[in-house]
Amino acid sequence: MFDFLSDYDDPSLLGAFWVTVQLTVFSGIGSLVWGTLLAAMRVSPVPLMRGFGTAYVNIVRNIPLTVIIVFTSLGLADIFGVTMGAPDDFELQGFRLAVLGLVAYTAAFVCEAVRSGINTVPVGQAEAARALGLTFSQVLRLIVLPQAFRSVIGPLANVLIALTKNTTVAATIGVAEAALLMKEMIENEAQTVLIGAIFAFGFVVLTLPTGLFLGWLSKRLAVKR
Amino acid sequence: MTSVLYDAPGPKAKRRNIIFSAVFVALLALLVWWVWQVMDDKGQLQWALWKPFTEGEAWTTYLLPGLANTLKAAALAMVIALPLGAVFGIARLSDHRWVRVPAGAVVEFFRAIPVLLLMLFANEFYARSTDISSEVRPLYAVVTGLVLYNASVLAEVVRAGILSLPKGQTEAAHAIGLRKSQTMTTILLPQAVTAMLPAIVSQLVVIVKDTALGGALLNYSELVSARGTLAANYANVIPSFIVVAIIFIVVNFLLTSFASWLEARLRRSKKSTGAVLGAEKVDDLNAAEVGGTHGTGT
Numbered sequence: 001m002f003d004f005l006s007d008y009d010d011p012s013l014l015g016a017f018w019v020t021v022q023l024t025v026f027s028g029i030g031s032l033v034w035g036t037l038l039a040a041m042r043v044s045p046v047p048l049m050r051g052f053g054t055a056y057v058n059i060v061r062n063i064p065l066t067v068i069i070v071f072t073s074l075g076l077a078d079i080f081g082v083t084m085g086a087p088d089d090f091e092l093q094g095f096r097l098a099v100l101g102l103v104a105y106t107a108a109f110v111c112e113a114v115r116s117g118i119n120t121v122p123v124g125q126a127e128a129a130r131a132l133g134l135t136f137s138q139v140l141r142l143i144v145l146p147q148a149f150r151s152v153i154g155p156l157a158n159v160l161i162a163l164t165k166n167t168t169v170a171a172t173i174g175v176a177e178a179a180l181l182m183k184e185m186i187e188n189e190a191q192t193v194l195i196g197a198i199f200a201f202g203f204v205v206l207t208l209p210t211g212l213f214l215g216w217l218s219k220r221l222a223v224k225r
Numbered sequence: 226m227t228s229v230l231y232d233a234p235g236p237k238a239k240r241r242n243i244i245f246s247a248v249f250v251a252l253l254a255l256l257v258w259w260v261w262q263v264m265d266d267k268g269q270l271q272w273a274l275w276k277p278f279t280e281g282e283a284w285t286t287y288l289l290p291g292l293a294n295t296l297k298a299a300a301l302a303m304v305i306a307l308p309l310g311a312v313f314g315i316a317r318l319s320d321h322r323w324v325r326v327p328a329g330a331v332v333e334f335f336r337a338i339p340v341l342l343l344m345l346f347a348n349e350f351y352a353r354s355t356d357i358s359s360e361v362r363p364l365y366a367v368v369t370g371l372v373l374y375n376a377s378v379l380a381e382v383v384r385a386g387i388l389s390l391p392k393g394q395t396e397a398a399h400a401i402g403l404r405k406s407q408t409m410t411t412i413l414l415p416q417a418v419t420a421m422l423p424a425i426v427s428q429l430v431v432i433v434k435d436t437a438l439g440g441a442l443l444n445y446s447e448l449v450s451a452r453g454t455l456a457a458n459y460a461n462v463i464p465s466f467i468v469v470a471i472i473f474i475v476v477n478f479l480l481t482s483f484a485s486w487l488e489a490r491l492r493r494s495k496k497s498t499g500a501v502l503g504a505e506k507v508d509d510l511n512a513a514e515v516g517g518t519h520g521t522g523t
Contacts, residue, residue: 139230162511166339192349192353
């Protein structure tokens, strides 16, 4: 029943899912950094940065991820010559371009999550801290950010799970991850339903523990108000 | 302008803000300048490449039919997914274990799987097991994928909408002698749908964006694949991407604005006693924490 799996070894089933995991991890880290920066801009006292952050989020959220990923390949790589440090290795280049596209897209959602976290901290807390004579960095470090981060784990977990599912879009530029392998297998083999079930199971295995663990963590750490 | 993070700026902070602004503008200008240079180098700025968009032909041959197909798939998916979602959402709240548990399993399963996999599977399934002609098969596959996924998300929206209603509504309905099905269809569902409208409209944005997958991988001739043929014809890769992105942004921005207008209106008129489920609900539900650890009322 499963013997057709041995016909695929570049990538193998596990190999393709490993690429999916790598895409998720790298894009997750990248979008966390870029998204936090964007959130910092959106709450900063400089109006210009606030404007840029707002514009970025509203524009990027409304463009389909597919368009962004296809653009990284046809636009950035072909026209702008952005090779991501791998001009000759098309496989590596495609992977890195996909990560770039996923980061650009997911960061908009991370930004919104982090910003909502900062907004959950009541203004009175910061005012009280300033009244006690804490400096700006102390207010941020001791009062605001610890509460903001704890309330933001749940929304960030949602973003991470959505990102895991979104990595399949990398198949549009030929990154050899799970969706591309499924497309290939399902076209060549007779067992359509079995193959569909295997890949569906793979994604449930990837998202289920993440969702459960981070859900538990966010409940445990939530600031009770 | 008060915020948790900073006070109203004094003279020193104002000066600092101006310096930050200047640095930021400089960086942004540098980026724009680089983009402009590269585009100029590659000849993407030539008027000939942009000219098609000012004339009718590019729109009537490529963009408008593409947009029409995008909206068609999105509308079909929405129209089918909504009643299906309502049925599953209600089934998840059933008193009978044998209805509740399977419905929950189906919803959580389809919510946890990438839409692209559902579309690919549906496409291949239709090719083998049905005699749907190959011209309309991509549309069928795209709509099937979208329906399966979005019906599950909408089921959660419906469930959350019903759970957001006060318990007294059900109790009062039972007290005047309504049966369970009557309570659901005449009391709970209408109120829940009103409360959910903004979230439902916001979900349309997700559907419109996901149709693009069909264009990129299933040869469904929607806006993204129309961009491909357009760019092949006029050799204007960058302009075509910019125009298509703007179309998507405009369509989705209109939907988002409509959703928030609706939300504000519903909050103001407050006909129902339940909470209004806003657009931000949709982001959470689209992530699918398998096992349903979220959930309003629990």
